[in-house]
Amino acid sequence: MTAAQPQKPASPPSGALPRVLVVDDSAVVRGLTARWIEADARLELAGTCADGEQGVRRAGELQPDLVVLDVEMPRMDGLAALPLILKAAPRARVVMASTLTRSGAQVTVRALSLGAADYAAKPEAGKVAGAEAYREELLRKLLALSPRAAAPVRAAPSAPLAAPRPASALAAKPSLIAIGSSTGGPQALREVLAHLPADTRAPVLITQHMPKLFTAILAEHLSKLGLPAAEAQDGEPLRAGRVYLAPGDWHMTVRTGPEGFHAVLDQGPQVNFCRPAVDPLFKSLAAAAGRNVLAVVLTGMGADGREGARALRAAGAPVIVQDQATSVVWGMPGAVAEAGLADMILPLKEIGPQIVRRLKGLP
CATH class of the missing domain: 3.40.50.2300 (Response regulator)
Incomplete structure (x- = not known):
């Protein structure tokens, strides 16, 4: 070399x-x-x-x-x-x-x-x-x-929360859970998914910045936590209680079809210098499911996920981001928080339990 x-x-x-x-x-x-x-x-x-x-x-x-x-x-x-x-x-x-x-x-x-x-x-x-x-x-x-x-990044508590919304909107049970992550993501994903029970009544969609081969192996590792996990297949119906990862080098989006929601894979241009990227997933969910989505942005460098979070917020969906103290890099979650698009800014260990609460219809 x-x-x-x-x-x-x-x-x-x-x-x-x-x-x-x-x-x-x-x-x-x-x-x-x-x-x-x-x-x-x-x-x-x-x-x-x-x-x-x-x-x-x-x-x-x-x-x-x-x-x-x-x-x-x-x-x-x-x-x-x-x-x-x-x-x-x-x-x-x-x-x-x-x-x-x-x-x-x-x-x-x-x-x-x-x-x-x-x-x-x-x-x-x-x-x-x-x-x-x-x-x-x-x-x-x-x-x-x-x-x-x-060092120069200001403390997480000073990041603005999104404008308050009615408790009824935040308590609605989500039909889909979407998670975006990058640097530090594999360890953070393990922490979050470990809290989800076997009877989780929503599909979990994950875009983690990784190349092909790595995403398949990550799915194998995440499957050991309880919920079945695999790379998404193009056109595959999305089932509750299963985890779908965007394959390396492919964007994953979601559309509605005869059997409900299904995954769509494409190799369109990189978004935020990434493929897969979080923004395409989030934006597609805003159009396909609106307020019935619960979005989570975990640790990662860059700002991927911010514009997708903006679309989800406009559609009425809640957005949770990981706090700075527990993030390996507070780039992606920080970008969402600093844009005023986060309903909650939580330590990593509180995100999984919060997802479970939302699935039960609790705020």
Whole structure:
């Protein structure tokens, strides 16, 4: 994997830079990643390691803000090292570096459910174009996860709630539940879905920013929580008590048909630089089901979901967002909250129980 040396971005304001530890058994990838970080004036390279055991030890010694952790390594792989690194450096945010293979995706999705903040897809060896895309993705995610990125955001309580609506409107039992998530989403989704009972009387639709293969594996993991979960199929009728994920590289929307609501998949242009994206799902639900939808926006970078939440609010549907304190990145939920489109801003642990209350017709 090779790539041209990028131009050094402008220096950030004064103050300590986010410190990054790179853990990768490939000397080529490790050195290239280190050079990318050293070339970016917004980041500082804390150190490099060749395997998970070294990574755990150096994380404890260096206390980095960010860790780039390879998935497949000798002696101790990324999945085994992850919990030990998080214990040794509790404030560190870990980005898993994974190849786009089924084995790599399986380990990465497992790591995301165990506390890794995000992942970046490593290209095949020798692909220059893939290396450049990996560099851009990795640096973007490291910067979004850094303490510097989180610090300027104002506290969640100051975000405006949406204009109050009659209690009767908020107490209506939803016919569909729609959830949008991105960075930190797999772990947040596990927390939310774990609260939903087997007799949940609504389909649950999820758009999680992930590539193909990863979404199928995420569905397998979520199925273990109780409700059956799978990638949605085009034209598939939506059944209560089932979880439908937008497949990677496909937008998922909802329309009404002879059998009620059904899923529609398309590969239209990216929305908010994403496919799948949350806005198409939310907007389609506003048109198809209106106030009978309960929408939830979980942790994630960017503003995907804001315009969809606007459409749902206009149609009379309630919108819940995750609060800043429990979000890995308060981008998506923050965008909805700051636009005054959130009926409730809740800690992650309260969102699942709140969905259950709404399904019972309670405010």
